[in-house]
Amino acid sequence: MSSTTTLSLECCIHSSVATTADEQLVEIRLRRYSKLVSPSSNQIIQQTFPTPISDALFHFPLPELELENPPFFFHDLLLQFLSPADSTAIFHNISSFALQLAAGNLNLNFHLIATVDLLYTISVDLDLDPPQYSPPVRNGAPASVIERLMDEKYDDENGREEMGDQCCVCYEDLNCEREEEKEEEVTRIPCGHVYHKYCILKWLNINNSCPLCRREFR
Structure with a gap:
């Protein structure tokens, strides 16, 4: 300066x-x-x-x-x-x-x-330019966690009680919206919570924790 x-x-x-x-x-x-x-x-x-x-x-x-x-x-x-x-x-x-x-x-x-x-x-002479924003580094879940994911079928009779109503990633119903499809494939992660398979895989690609309880996986 x-x-x-x-x-x-x-x-x-x-x-x-x-x-x-x-x-x-x-x-x-x-x-x-x-x-x-x-x-x-x-x-x-x-x-x-x-x-x-x-x-x-x-x-x-x-x-x-x-x-x-x-x-x-x-x-x-x-x-x-x-x-x-x-x-x-x-x-x-x-x-x-x-x-x-x-x-x-x-x-x-x-x-x-x-x-x-x-x-x-x-x-x-001052450097008045604002500092460049650097987004926080997010580490995805390790491959060992992805391998432990369990695919299940959701049905209206038993799924609502055991798995809940919504996927907490996309906030849409876990069951299929179309009448002709009564079941949809969901995924249970190691902490026990259930999500749409596509949603949770996308989430775990950049985060190593449960979207709902924030438990970190090892």
Whole structure:
């Protein structure tokens, strides 16, 4: 099993109008979470809930964005949380959002909330194929047991009392269903139970026990 981990950022920005005068604020909520994926199927195997890392509130003086080289302190503060490339991308996202929100009024009071998620994606090669089913090995009865089977004739008068009504392999009557055949050949196995000959031979071909009492033969 091999795995690789990649880090990516997800940023979601929303706003609420500040009630205090002359405030333009940006709140950074930094979180992290991870997910386990299968690269072959691109399916998410497991994912954690976002865990808060830090939360900070900054002044975001929007008029300074109009200057050619603004000493924008907010951008420098982002570097304390993120890499240079990531901080630059998120700074531009927040700036664009704030300018659209202001709609030309650079003195608009606002409180922006930028939720930044650090996503750790772990790709793991797993063998997700279900194990192949192997049916249980069944050993048939030995030849010595087959040789001890006793063939008998079933008749309605005496057979029902001594042998029973049904073959417990096929669950059909031991006697013949047709009126013209009053007798049918049945087979008695070593434990004493009686079955249709065809049924019990088929059963003992894969099982070494009585279908009714489960006695094993030696």
